[in-house]
Amino acid sequence: METFIRLIAQDLIHRFGTNLRDVTVVFPNKRAGLFMNQQLAAVSGRPVWAPRYRTISELFDTLSDFTRCDDILSVCELHRVYAALVPNPESLDRFYGWGEIMLSDFDDIDKHLADPHKLFSNIQSIKELDHSDFLTPRQEEALKHFFEDFSIEGNSRLKEKFLALWNRMDDIYATFNARLKEKGMLYEGALYKDVAEHLAERADRIPADMTYVFVGFNVLNDVEKRLFSYLQERGQALFYWDYDVMYVGEKSRFEAGTFIRQNLKEFPNALEETCFDNFKNPPRIEFIATTSENAQARYIPQWLDSALTKPEQDTAIVLCNESLLQPVLHSLPDATSPHPVKRTNITMGFPMTDTPVYSFINALLSLQTDGYDRDRRCFRAEQEKIVHSHPYAPLLEEQEIFCPHAENHALLVYIRSLLEGLAAAFGRQKDRKDDVYNQLYHEALYRAHQVVSRFIRLTEDRTLDVQPSTLRRLLRTVLGTTTIPFHGEPAVGLQVMGVLETRNLNFRHILMLSVNEGMLPKAVNDTSFIPYHLREVFGLTTIQHKIAVYAFYFYRLVQHTERITFMYNIATDGLNKNEMSRFLRQLLAETDFPVELKILQSGQAVPADNGMEAAKTPEVMDILRRNYGSGQPGSRPLSPSALNAYIDCPLKFYYQQVARIRTPKDPQNGLDNALFGTIFHEAAELVYQKLAERNPVIRRQDIERLLEGGETALLPYIEASFLKNFFEGREDTVFYNGQLLVARKVMASYLRQLLFHDSRMEQFVLEEMEQEHHRSVDIISDGHPLSIDIGGKIDRMDTVRMPDETTGQKVETLRIVDYKTGGTPEKAISMEQLIQPAEHRPSYIFQIFLYAWVMTGEQKCPVSPALFFVHKSNAEDYDPTIVFNRERVTDFSRFKEEFQKMLQGVLEELFNPEIPFRQTSVPKICAYCDYKLLCGR
Numbered sequence: 001m002e003t004f005i006r007l008i009a010q011d012l013i014h015r016f017g018t019n020l021r022d023v024t025v026v027f028p029n030k031r032a033g034l035f036m037n038q039q040l041a042a043v044s045g046r047p048v049w050a051p052r053y054r055t056i057s058e059l060f061d062t063l064s065d066f067t068r069c070d071d072i073l074s075v076c077e078l079h080r081v082y083a084a085l086v087p088n089p090e091s092l093d094r095f096y097g098w099g100e101i102m103l104s105d106f107d108d109i110d111k112h113l114a115d116p117h118k119l120f121s122n123i124q125s126i127k128e129l130d131h132s133d134f135l136t137p138r139q140e141e142a143l144k145h146f147f148e149d150f151s152i153e154g155n156s157r158l159k160e161k162f163l164a165l166w167n168r169m170d171d172i173y174a175t176f177n178a179r180l181k182e183k184g185m186l187y188e189g190a191l192y193k194d195v196a197e198h199l200a201e202r203a204d205r206i207p208a209d210m211t212y213v214f215v216g217f218n219v220l221n222d223v224e225k226r227l228f229s230y231l232q233e234r235g236q237a238l239f240y241w242d243y244d245v246m247y248v249g250e251k252s253r254f255e256a257g258t259f260i261r262q263n264l265k266e267f268p269n270a271l272e273e274t275c276f277d278n279f280k281n282p283p284r285i286e287f288i289a290t291t292s293e294n295a296q297a298r299y300i301p302q303w304l305d306s307a308l309t310k311p312e313q314d315t316a317i318v319l320c321n322e323s324l325l326q327p328v329l330h331s332l333p334d335a336t337s338p339h340p341v342k343r344t345n346i347t348m349g350f351p352m353t354d355t356p357v358y359s360f361i362n363a364l365l366s367l368q369t370d371g372y373d374r375d376r377r378c379f380r381a382e383q384e385k386i387v388h389s390h391p392y393a394p395l396l397e398e399q400e401i402f403c404p405h406a407e408n409h410a411l412l413v414y415i416r417s418l419l420e421g422l423a424a425a426f427g428r429q430k431d432r433k434d435d436v437y438n439q440l441y442h443e444a445l446y447r448a449h450q451v452v453s454r455f456i457r458l459t460e461d462r463t464l465d466v467q468p469s470t471l472r473r474l475l476r477t478v479l480g481t482t483t484i485p486f487h488g489e490p491a492v493g494l495q496v497m498g499v500l501e502t503r504n505l506n507f508r509h510i511l512m513l514s515v516n517e518g519m520l521p522k523a524v525n526d527t528s529f530i531p532y533h534l535r536e537v538f539g540l541t542t543i544q545h546k547i548a549v550y551a552f553y554f555y556r557l558v559q560h561t562e563r564i565t566f567m568y569n570i571a572t573d574g575l576n577k578n579e580m581s582r583f584l585r586q587l588l589a590e591t592d593f594p595v596e597l598k599i600l601q602s603g604q605a606v607p608a609d610n611g612m613e614a615a616k617t618p619e620v621m622d623i624l625r626r627n628y629g630s631g632q633p634g635s636r637p638l639s640p641s642a643l644n645a646y647i648d649c650p651l652k653f654y655y656q657q658v659a660r661i662r663t664p665k666d667p668q669n670g671l672d673n674a675l676f677g678t679i680f681h682e683a684a685e686l687v688y689q690k691l692a693e694r695n696p697v698i699r700r701q702d703i704e705r706l707l708e709g710g711e712t713a714l715l716p717y718i719e720a721s722f723l724k725n726f727f728e729g730r731e732d733t734v735f736y737n738g739q740l741l742v743a744r745k746v747m748a749s750y751l752r753q754l755l756f757h758d759s760r761m762e763q764f765v766l767e768e769m770e771q772e773h774h775r776s777v778d779i780i781s782d783g784h785p786l787s788i789d790i791g792g793k794i795d796r797m798d799t800v801r802m803p804d805e806t807t808g809q810k811v812e813t814l815r816i817v818d819y820k821t822g823g824t825p826e827k828a829i830s831m832e833q834l835i836q837p838a839e840h841r842p843s844y845i846f847q848i849f850l851y852a853w854v855m856t857g858e859q860k861c862p863v864s865p866a867l868f869f870v871h872k873s874n875a876e877d878y879d880p881t882i883v884f885n886r887e888r889v890t891d892f893s894r895f896k897e898e899f900q901k902m903l904q905g906v907l908e909e910l911f912n913p914e915i916p917f918r919q920t921s922v923p924k925i926c927a928y929c930d931y932k933l934l935c936g937r
Helices: 004-016 032-044 056-062 071-085 092-111 126-131 137-150 157-166 169-182 188-197 222-233 255-266 293-298 300-307 322-331 356-368 381-388 408-428 436-460 468-480 532-537 543-559 582-590 618-628 640-648 650-658 673-691 700-708 710-725 738-758 831-835 843-856 896-910
Strands: 023-027 052-055 211-215 237-240 284-290 315-319 344-346 494-498 509-513 563-569 595-599 697-699 763-781 784-803 810-820 863-869
Touching (some): 004 032, 004 211, 004 237, 023 056, 056 188, 071 092, 092 169, 092 188, 092 468, 188 222, 222 237, 222 255, 255 543, 293 322, 300 322, 300 563, 315 322, 322 344, 356 381, 356 436, 356 468, 640 650, 640 843, 640 896, 673 763, 673 810, 697 700, 700 710, 763 896, 831 843, 843 863
Parallel strands (some): 023 052, 211 237, 315 509, 344 494, 509 563
């Protein structure tokens, strides 16, 4: 296979011999230079004086009198100009997003040498176009179309604000550029334009004996064309375009040739057209559909078994979705695999957002902004928890972390100081691992320190004068676009890269991942102050330009390879349906290339009896007996929730109750459903304790009197429960943010619904709330009798008068009430249904029946189980009494023997050493299981 770089190397050696010191090779990016040196040495067979290598950006920098201004400083300077020229200007905080868009527009205008005065014409009405001799007919028509919706008579306030800004845009542009030039700086587009307009004046910077070789460009903006033309006229330029005759013909419908066709006319190729007819022998092409992104990464070892070349650097894995980098790296076969990858070169850089440094800085920013109560002068518990849980927090002194900093400069110095403290802590670690990830994380620390130091300098001279919330957003944005380079030999080993890194490079075998619409071509953010039709007629960048560029990247990869596999995701994500890239569809519809269409099957579905299981060894049986055997020291009752876990999935019970694998609480979850339920239960307990303070008989008028006080009367009980369960008893950290305010409001509504429902009864006796009850049941385990304690904490027990289902007469009944703040009321028609694993098994009924069974052993009066779904209790006819086999259960004694027999069967299976803990036979139960990663579900 003759690669594009090799063809150029051969031609350069033919033209210049082995002395290329008077040659400068200009690439779109840096990466291709090393590969060019390799090919020059291979082609010549002897030592070569290598040429100089420059990117197009570096070449413009060498020809400029100005230094490049970074984006943050540019936007700050742009705001100063805007504020001086526009009436009633916005603050920098509100302007910053506009400023980024405006700067991008100015950059595009300059790179395409568009006339900003014509573009930003100060037109107050359509009539002013009567004297528009300075515009071309096409530009005049576009401006008329643009201003049709902007008649003064029909202007909205938003349109008026836009017109006010548009009509000053020319002045903003001119003043902004003049101001930057006074400081010796320019943004990239302005710097390019300045070079293009002063080439003749700076001719001394272009050595007369130097030949500039431009390699692998595609779309050219006007400043690049002017530079190319200038060097061409001086006889100092060679141009090497990579293409295929299939898509550059005049009648071709392929977007890939849009710009190459024009380039070949203006700047003829130094290579013959015969070098670019690769598609006459198309490569082996595979399309593989998958149902997830990670499945594509997991397929890599299988693909490499047949596709990894010798040498390895002729094989590439190209990521259209660069967030797949970590799954891809973890999927590469290591030395323990039958077909290991010996060397890997990663070109795309590791994202800062995937490092602990980024999450730590994020946590610190949240702590110091949203997490600090200025009135109480203390940090809020939620943000404190997040920082405390971070793995970097123990490496620093607590007093260094938890000291408030309100002002921007002090906040940035504080973060930089903590980063320096982390660096010192890493240096003191003697047993640290020196693997690739630790190296990356240490490098990330250095890069983050650089970024924060840059922000400190901008705040010191008041250039960046924004609110802390804006500073936080900007710092996150800059860190979010930062990548950490991998260290290694670029031209050795399997190549892992993004789409842009493939420019000018060719590989024999390619695996391209995530070739979906929106990934290739990339979904483009077209936010601009300049409408589309104006961009088009003034020659600025449009969406069609960007699509054509990605089409070119796609086809040039295909044209030079021997085998290429495209993988794409076909899974539906919510309302979004993944589709294969338009370029894949084009290959199918508009070429006659042979394509193999495949679907990657999951391969995870296995028969239930072959699923994962844990044996009940003597040690495991001993743990079970010690934990739940009656009279055992330190034993505890087997709770309904634990039994429900066993019925749903015995393996989950093993992880949870035997192996005691606890799932750590994520502090960022804040007030989750479980904690909300806990807080409600305690608030309800406090309310009813108050009602029954003097007399356990709670009357209707007592409840109505409390309800008359509205939400205000209930808040003390709710807030007391929040203080204990959410704020962990620390009064100095109590703060109700948006989420907590909503939760408090909902909880007050739920308590009112509970009280209103209870007020329908004339009176009832509150027996107990949140008390433990248990009962023993005798079983046979491994041929020996065993007594097991069953029970748990019952939310509420009260005595009410309920009609007997047989006689109809009202009798004193002990009601067992279990509150539910979520879920759906259930129905059951048989005891078997309660213990048969299923997606919607009535587990709540099993739980409340178990409590009722416990209490029938203690009471002579009827026992009635009730599930009170608070969020469903608004209906006038709502009744929490359990309906079993279409009958209200007002006396559980009718079911106790059948339930006990069923319960004994479950327990004897649980304590049977011959029956292992197996995975559930209902996969849908695994969807939200905390242990599904352990068992491969």
